[in-house]
Amino acid sequence: VLTPSDYKVADLSLAEFGRKEITLAEHEMPGLMAIRAEYAQAQPLRGARVSGSLHMTVQTAVLIETLAALGAEVRWASCNIFSTQDHAAAAIVVGAGTPEAPAGIPVFAWKGETLEEYWWCTEQMLRWPDDGDGVTGPNMILDDGGDATMLVHKGTEFEKAGAVPDAAASDSEEWQVFLSLLRRSLAEDGNRWTAVGERIKGVTEETTTGVHRLYEMAKEGSLLFPAINVNDSVTKSKFDNKYGCRHSLIDGINRATDVLIGGKVAVVCGYGDVGKGCAESLRGQGARVIVTEVDPICALQAAMDGFQVATLQDVVGSADIFVTATGNKDIIMAADMAAMKHQAIVGNIGHFDNEIDMAGLAKVPGVVKTEVKPQVHTWTFADGKTIIVLSEGRLLNLGNATGHPSFVMSNSFTNQVIAQIELFTKTEEYPIDVYVLPKHLDEKVARLHLDALGVRLTQLTPDQASYIGVAVEGPYKPEHYRY
Ligand code: NAI
Numbered sequence: 001v002l003t004p005s006d007y008k009v010a011d012l013s014l015a016e017f018g019r020k021e022i023t024l025a026e027h028e029m030p031g032l033m034a035i036r037a038e039y040a041q042a043q044p045l046r047g048a049r050v051s052g053s054l055h056m057t058v059q060t061a062v063l064i065e066t067l068a069a070l071g072a073e074v075r076w077a078s079c080n081i082f083s084t085q086d087h088a089a090a091a092i093v094v095g096a097g098t099p100e101a102p103a104g105i106p107v108f109a110w111k112g113e114t115l116e117e118y119w120w121c122t123e124q125m126l127r128w129p130d131d132g133d134g135v136t137g138p139n140m141i142l143d144d145g146g147d148a149t150m151l152v153h154k155g156t157e158f159e160k161a162g163a164v165p166d167a168a169a170s171d172s173e174e175w176q177v178f179l180s181l182l183r184r185s186l187a188e189d190g191n192r193w194t195a196v197g198e199r200i201k202g203v204t205e206e207t208t209t210g211v212h213r214l215y216e217m218a219k220e221g222s223l224l225f226p227a228i229n230v231n232d233s234v235t236k237s238k239f240d241n242k243y244g245c246r247h248s249l250i251d252g253i254n255r256a257t258d259v260l261i262g263g264k265v266a267v268v269c270g271y272g273d274v275g276k277g278c279a280e281s282l283r284g285q286g287a288r289v290i291v292t293e294v295d296p297i298c299a300l301q302a303a304m305d306g307f308q309v310a311t312l313q314d315v316v317g318s319a320d321i322f323v324t325a326t327g328n329k330d331i332i333m334a335a336d337m338a339a340m341k342h343q344a345i346v347g348n349i350g351h352f353d354n355e356i357d358m359a360g361l362a363k364v365p366g367v368v369k370t371e372v373k374p375q376v377h378t379w380t381f382a383d384g385k386t387i388i389v390l391s392e393g394r395l396l397n398l399g400n401a402t403g404h405p406s407f408v409m410s411n412s413f414t415n416q417v418i419a420q421i422e423l424f425t426k427t428e429e430y431p432i433d434v435y436v437l438p439k440h441l442d443e444k445v446a447r448l449h450l451d452a453l454g455v456r457l458t459q460l461t462p463d464q465a466s467y468i469g470v471a472v473e474g475p476y477k478p479e480h481y482r483y
Contacts, residue, residue, distance in 0.1 A: 015094035015102075025058045029409065032066045049140065053143050055403055056089045057085045058085055058406070061091060067142075075106045075138070076125060077109050077125035092104050111374075119181045138196070138200060141204075142416060149210070149227075152200065153217065203225060208272070209350070215229075229435065229436050233436060235446050240409065244405070248397035248402075249278045253400070254401075256400040257376070259320075267312065268290070272327070276305075291309050323349055324348040325348075325349050327352075329355060333360060337361055337389075342385045346387055346388065439475040443475055
């Protein structure tokens with residue numbers, strides 16, 4: 001049975017609703033359920049203490065219970081202040097118990113956290129009861145965007161330096177909150193994060209932005225433990241980022257505004273995996289879609305897919321809907337928003353909120369922010385013109401809707417579970433670096449999702465296999481193949 005300090009969620013009475021949706025989701029997540037069946041006996045994650053930082057949704061609940069079914073102990077937080085589905089969080093905490101006597105898994109997450117609360121939750125998710133060796137941390141991290149990994153790394157770095165740097169005035173509010181957490185922790189225990197980092201066997205990272213952070217740390221030699229880049233499994237980024245956003249972008253815009261998308265002009269900034277899904281979904285609704293890009297290859301792809309490619313400046317005054325999907329910063333600035341049409345809609349689907357200059361918008365003289373409903377705000381400029389900003393610039397598909405649907409997340413999360421098993425059970429095969437899963441496992445993830453869609457695969461004959469230089473049972477493509 002959990003004690004109240006083992007969790008913090010919005011409302012445990014939502015657990016029954018959460019459980020019903022988790023049950024429906026399980027049927028739509030055949031990859032995860034197949035992995036549960038495959039490893040039920042072997043229990044490969046027995047002894048693993050997994051700290052997870054990933055949107056606490058219904059789909060993530062199925063992931064959490066899969067890790068637990070494979071023997072892991074788990075603690076969870078969301079990786080975004082708006083992305084938690086409170087009924088899913090409640091169901092995970094209650095588990096086989098009741099709202100009065102919860103007996104499930106510790107979760108620290110609710111929809112609409114403040115930045116202070118967000119980092120408090122992340123800290124709690126990384127703070128385990130001492131299991132005898134004096135270390136109060138996890139031995140595995142499952143991350144989305146890299147915040148949990150960053151906390152351990154920055155904590156270790158500042159402990160080694162003996163001090164946390166002062167926040168510069170230019171640093172974001174979030175960075176200031178983060179530094180003050182570490183300042184407090186350093187005052188309490190000057191070796192906490194170092195000890196935690198030393199015990200971690202590895203991290204599996206979900207998204208493009210988090211993966212980017214990992215490769216930078218590996219390059220500069222500061223990475224403390226091995227990492228598996230789950231994002232770049234083909235069955236993750238070419239499915240979740242693309243088809244997932246194709247579904248959930250439109251869902252977020254609809255739930256937030258219910259504006260008719262057909263006939264409108266929509267701008268998608270970035271034509272990577274996420275941008276491709278976004279552009280297709282807006283076109284599917286009848287919008288005329290314009291893409292912005294910096295990469296000539298992606299710009300050419302957009303053009304050949306039939307989209308106009310322009311600069312934001314060219315179209316900022318005439319488009320109706322703007323979506324950022326770059327994983328980069330400073331994409332739509334305050335001056336851009338001031339130049340938009342009345343009631344233009346602005347949203348971001350990239351991992352962090354710095355794609356849209358929310359801080360700059362708040363500083364525009366005379367601007368007034370009004371809440372229409374949670375995660376939907378109008379910003380009215382001094383001249384009376386208003387724009388609509390979704391989820392305060394944070395990822396709108398999780399802030400305004402419920403993120404990607406189960407079936408596509410089953411692909412992503414099956415990669416996550418396989419990556420956790422790899423790093424936990426074969427630690428010595430992974431010296432500190434960033435890895436992607438081998439292609440045969442990527443193909444396995446896809447295979448686990450074919451029956452549910454009625455897909456019938458063609459079998460290679462041995463003669464055909466040798467003609468194209470592959471084994472009959474795969475892998476079917478060389479490493480350099482791009483899908
Ligand atoms: P990607 O790297 O495939 O695509 C990003 C594209 O943006 C690139 O083609 C790049 O050239 C372009 N870009 C960069 N700077 C630009 C600029 N100033 N103007 C226009 N284009 C620019 O990355 P991916 O996988 O598409 O991910 C994008 C973001 O979405 C990341 O932050 C990722 O973590 C996040 N993500 C969000 C999901 C969600 O559910 N909301 C799901 C998956 C990823």
